[in-house]
Amino acid sequence: MKKNWSFLIASLAISSMAVMSVACNDDDENENNQPSNNQSDPSNNQSDPNNGQEEPINKDGVDSNGHMYVDLGLPSGTLWATCNIGATKPEEFGDYLAWGESTEKLNLLYYGYSWMTYKYAKVNEAKEEIEYITKYNLSASKGGVIDNLSTLTAEDDAATILWGDEWRMPTYEDFKELNSYCTYQWTRINNVRGAQFVAKNGKSIFLPAALCWSGMQQVDRSYYDGYYWTSTVDPKEEIYAHSFLFGQEKRDSHYFANTSRCIGLSVRAVRVNK
Numbered sequence: 204m205k206k207n208w209s210f211l212i213a214s215l216a217i218s219s220m221a222v223m224s225v226a227c228n229d230d231d232e233n234e235n236n237q238p239s240n241n242q243s244d245p246s247n248n249q250s251d252p253n254n255g256q257e258e259p260i261n262k263d264g265v266d267s268n269g270h271m272y273v274d275l276g277l278p279s280g281t282l283w284a285t286c287n288i289g290a291t292k293p294e295e296f297g298d299y300l301a302w303g304e305s306t307e308k309l310n311l312l313y314y315g316y317s318w319m320t321y322k323y324a325k326v327n328e329a330k331e332e333i334e335y336i337t338k339y340n341l342s343a344s345k346g347g348v349i350d351n352l353s354t355l356t357a358e359d360d361a362a363t364i365l366w367g368d369e370w371r372m373p374t375y376e377d378f379k380e381l382n383s384y385c386t387y388q389w390t391r392i393n394n395v396r397g398a399q400f401v402a403k404n405g406k407s408i409f410l411p412a413a414l415c416w417s418g419m420q421q422v423d424r425s426y427y428d429g430y431y432w433t434s435t436v437d438p439k440e441e442i443y444a445h446s447f448l449f450g451q452e453k454r455d456s457h458y459f460a461n462t463s464r465c466i467g468l469s470v471r472a473v474r475v476n477k
Contacts, residue, residue, distance in 0.1 A: 263406075270366055272474060275402035277380055280476035283408045284370070288361055288470040294395035296413035298361075299467030302432055302444040303339065305361040308416075308467060315419035321465040333442065336464070340441045347441070355434040362472035370472045372434035375445045375459065377473055387457060389449070398429055398449045398457065408471075412450065416467035424450070430468045437461045 262271040272282040289298030318333040325334045335346030343349045357363045362370040385400035397411040412428030427450035437443035443461035
């Protein structure tokens with residue numbers, strides 16, 4: 204039976220709650236040359252701030268498991284990890300995770316990242332569609348029970364589960380702070396394209412443009428290139444959670460959006476400076 208992935212377009216629609224525009228350099232690259240994984244991009248690097256070369260990793264500390272973090276001098280004292288969950292280098296994509304889950308689904312043939320496999324969805328198996336969300340409901344507009352959980356708890360937070368109690372997924376407010384106090388640049392590290400956030404203290408983090416997964420299909424680049432989860436659920440529509448998007452075609456802007464919780468996105472962890 205042929206599956207319908209059309210829900211992705213609606214689920215990735217840009218919300219009006221936050222938009223931040225910044226100026227970047229022009230880039231004449233062909234999108235068809237962009238790698239779909241961690242492979243290098245052979246296209247022209249001359250317009251990139253890093254010229255496609257490896258940038259020294261900013262780090263201010265490392266946990267007992269070797270996960271590095273950097274202090275960007277943010278008012279909250281939040282420390283950002285230097286690489287994604289499931290990665291060992293800043294330019295590696297790492298794991299693709301549904302919101303509130305901590306295991307990849309790239310090996311789940313047929314359904315993959317869909318409501319049919321989502322941990323907190325009550326589905327109609329005959330129609331192969333969602334009926335309602337079973338946890339993290341502020342409105343329960345489609346049914347279910349309102350539990351007033353607006354942010355992932357530790358038991359559902361991929362960063363806490365996979366990296367330890369001192370780590371968590373960034374909230375919507377954490378990403379807003381990153382936007383407000385750092386300069387955004389569309390760039391490359393080791394020929395992997397992505398977003399670099401440079402703080403006033405000169406330190407930075409790099410978020411690779413890892414795309415995302417719907418069902419068993421990787422999203423094409425007519426939308427965006429980088430998709431990152433926040434730990435914050437959409438307060439008006441419980442099937443969505445807030446995500447942060449950026450990309451090549453719209454590299455002069457980056458956005459917050461509401462994304463279906465069953466989609467596979469990247470995760471960058473944070474911790475508190477104690």
